[in-house]
Amino acid sequence: MSFATDQIRNIAIAGHGSTGKTTLLEHLLFQGGAIAKPETIESGKTVSDFGEDEIARKISVRSTLTHCTIRDTKINFIDTPGSSDFVGEVILAFRACESALVLIDARSGVQIETIKLWRNLDARAKPRMVFVSRLDEDRASFGAALEDVRAKFKANPVPVTIPMGEGPACEGIIDVINGKAYVKPSSGEQKEVASEIPARYKDALEEARIQLSEAAAEGSDELMEKYLENGQLSQEEIVSGLRDALAQAKVVPAFAGSGLKNIGTAALLEFITAMAPTPLTHSVEEVKDFDGNPASVSVDASKPASAMVIKTQIDQFSGRLSFVKVFTGSLVPELDVINVRDGHKERLSKLYTAQGKKIEEVPSLPAGDIGIITKAVSLKTNDTVSAMDRPFSFAPLRLPTPVHLVAISAANKKEEDKLNELLYKAAEEDLTFQVNFNSETKETVIAGMGELQINMILDKIKNLAKIVAETRIPRVAYRETITKKSGAEYTHKKQTGGHGQYARVVFEVEPLPRGTGYQFENKLFGQSVSRGFIPGIEKGIHQAMENGIVAGYPVVDVKTAITDGKEHPVDSSEMAFKLASRGAFREASKTANPTLLEPIMDLKVFVEEKNLGDVMSDLSSRRGRISGQNPMGGGIIEVDSQVPQAELLRYAIDLRSMTSGTASFEVEFSHYAPISGKIAEDVIKAAQAFRTAEAEEE
Ligand SMILES: Nc1nc2c(ncn2[C@@H]2O[C@H](COP(=O)(O)OP(=O)(O)O)[C@@H](O)[C@H]2O)c(=O)[nH]1
Ligand SMILES: [Mg+2]
Structure with a gap:
């Protein structure tokens, strides 16, 4: 069967973990006739959580495409994960769908991931519906959940369905628009069927209808005028008004139910079919x-x-x-x-x-x-x-940059290539996971959103390819430089058997502005050293710079000038000049106040006001310098700072625990800055230990 564009609905199902998204979708597909029997999370056989890792952990990890057909309308549902580690999968679903169905647990109200996702939907001006889920359970309250939506999102949810009783006593729901009741089926594996609304719910229905009319009036100025004049709207006007108001993200239709008990799926499907935004409403x-x-x-x-x-x-x-x-x-x-x-x-x-x-x-x-x-x-x-x-x-998907970095290698060295290949494959499937080889620290570093995501990727590799990976905190790419002008002369002289080796150079070294890298100047006067030896001399400087002065880290921002030298008609060679040059550079820079440089990062933290104090004092303890605070709206503050990279190696984990997962951050390399004292001593000690270990391994 083929469908015209206006016969398609794309719905992203999103919300905090365990709000019942995957279970609800299973029952929507069942009620919509796409599957013969709904399965449970516990059985490991749901349509959406089909990955081995999803079955094992009983959580959604990837977004899953599913669909059902109601009359002549095709509804695509994308089920998304609730954990912030997998937010990339949610974002792709938001991008692809014209509306989102946000689940709110009837027992706990709005939870943190939902707040973050709601903000993301706000930024996209994306129409959304809310489904208050798990209504069959103790302490469930539709009213309290909607009150929470109102308070936390400054949004106005309007009930399209209302519950007939809540918690274990819930008897079903009422479809306010169509004036039908759906009595709770005898089990979650039975379909819902429409029936008459019991007389005792007539008042509640009347009240809900008024709310719906008010919301529908938001659909256009015309309807609003009509509503204000007559105090009511016709059935058709309610339907078209709500459809328009939803497409413009002016109202948030709200539903009640339970995926597991199959309560509320029929009315929800009916609403989506008749009123959810079609792709034609997709914003440009x-x-x-x-x-x-x-x-x-x-x-x-x-x-x-x-x-x-x-x-x-x-x-x-x-x-x-x-x-x-x-x-x-x-x-x-x-x-x-x-x-x-x-x-x-x-x-x-x-x-x-x-x-x-x-x-x-x-x-x-x-x-x-x-x-x-x-x-x-x-x-x-x-x-x-x-x-x-x-x-x-x-334009590409706007995904958060993965900020949790881990150095990785195969436990068995022979499997290194295979491991890398599998990591790159994982990175292709998940753009919030990246693999990089850091040539300065000689490490493969993987980056993700958090420990859960990284562990799941490594588990998958272990299960499929039987490769065990070892992970560590990544090394910091320190550098070295000099801080004052100095000089040295060096003669390389060796007499071996036949003809010997001879070269002499005189160097001046001086510091350059940060970020300049390397400069070389030939200040030779006359022909004391032949032109042909200059490349050898430059090679020697490069080699010395790579090997470092104090701790073996690459030297940067130094200008070297050759001011004098001497060659021998027979014994001089490019090699001899390279060795002399290396020696001269090392000698000169040792007396030029060498110092270590560490990478400093620009760090932006987005934090709720209530955690601001904790985050700020934590940043100071990390040698951070705070440069600004900007309110972002919604009680979120952006804190701008510069912090040494060495202090941020576990920041993703620490910030999460400091703020119960509500804060996020972005980090980017800024510049290199000198370190001294105890901090520098520790770096030098660690570098020496590392090099000894490396030498022993070889
Ligand atoms: N009693 C009850 N349990 C539910 C309901 N929906 C989901 N669950 C259970 O809650 C757990 C998490 O459900 P799941 O669908 O994976 O939630 P998700 O993380 O939002 O996809 C599972 O054990 C489900 O069986 C519901 O409506 N009622
Ligand atoms: Mg799920």
Whole structure:
């Protein structure tokens, strides 16, 4: 079956961990006829949590595409993880979907991850609905949960469904728009069926209808006028008004229910089918046009095809799956497209949609749809696929930079290459995970959002490839420099058997401004040293600079000038000058007040006001210098500071525990700064210990 753009709905299901997202989705798919039987998290057989790691830990780790068809409407649901370590997966779902369904636990109200995700949705002006979940459990309260939404988000949730009783006594829900009751099925494996609303709920229904009319009036000025004049709206006006108000993110429709007991799924599906934003309402996308200038596009079926790769999954059986959101035109098999990033031509093979791990072939993917391109080897997440003559490219996903760094190596040295290969593969699937080789510290360093994400990636490698990885806190790339002008002369002289080696150089060294690196000046007067030996002399300086002066770290920001020298007609060679030059540099810099430099980072911390004091005093204890504080709105403060990298090696973990996971940070290299005293001594000691260990290993 193929669908027109306005017959498609894309819904991202998001919220704090354990609010019941995966369970609710399972029952939505069941109620919507996409699966014959809903499974539980405990059984490990849900559609959405199909990964071995997800089954083992009973949590969602990746976003999962699923769908169901209600009448002639296709609803794509993307289930997302609740842990902040996997926020990248949530962001791709937000990007691809026109609205989000945010789950709030009826027992605890709004929790921290939900606050962060809500903020992200605010920044996108994304329409959202809330589902107050786990209504069947003790202490559940629909009213209290909505009150919390109001208080924490300054949003106005309007109940589209209301509960008939709460907690274990819950008998079902009422669909306020359509005036129907859905009595709790005898078990979660039974479908909901509509029935008459019991008389005792008539007042509650009346009140909810008034609230809905008020919200619907937000849909347009016209409706608002009408509502203010007549005090009510017709059924049709309520429907169209709510649809418009939701598409403009002016109201937040609210639902009550329980995924596990299959309460509230029928009315929710009905609402999504009739009223959730279609891809045509998708706000304009920022793109770069053919010439590289900023432009924008909207979802449009009439243009040639273009789609954005939102996710890459490398599947054991199906190979490379590129999940795409189609923005214009229609993708069909055999269509010739290009990967706009590198101009690589691809002929599309079969196209698919997914029901969790099961992929299902589709005849086409129309504008607005989300689906899968298979076997396109050149495609990576964030790529633009286009059939246009002058293709534009989509802006990449705005993902947080992974800030939790860990140095890694294979426990068995022989498996190092294989481990690296698997790490790079993981990084392709998850853009909030990165792998880098640091040539200064000679370490492979992986970066992620937190310990959970990194551990899960390493567990997966261990389970699949039987490779055990060892992790450590990464080394800091210290450097060295000199702080005053000095000089030295050095003669390299050796008499071995036949002809000997001879070279003499006189050097001046002086400090350069930070970041200059290296300079060399030939101040030779006359022909005391032949031109041909200058490259050898420069090589000697480079070698000496690499080997360091005080602790073996690379020397930077030094200017070396050769002022005099001497050569021998037979015994001089490039090698002899290199050795002389190395010696002269070392001697000269030793007397030029050498010092260690450490990397200083620009650190931005985003923290709630109540944790501000703790974060600030912690930054001072990390030798941080605070340069500013800016209120960001919503009670969040941005603290700008500069902190030595050596003090930030476990900051992701420490900040999380200091603020119960509410704060986040960004960090970027700023500059190198000198260190002295005890701190420098410790670095020198550690470097010596490290080099001894390394020498022993070889
Ligand atoms: N009683 C009850 N338990 C639920 C409900 N929804 C989810 N659960 C349980 O809560 C746990 C977490 O559910 P899950 O769907 O994985 O939540 P997610 O992390 O938001 O995806 C599982 O043990 C579910 O069985 C519900 O509506 N009622
Ligand atoms: Mg889940």
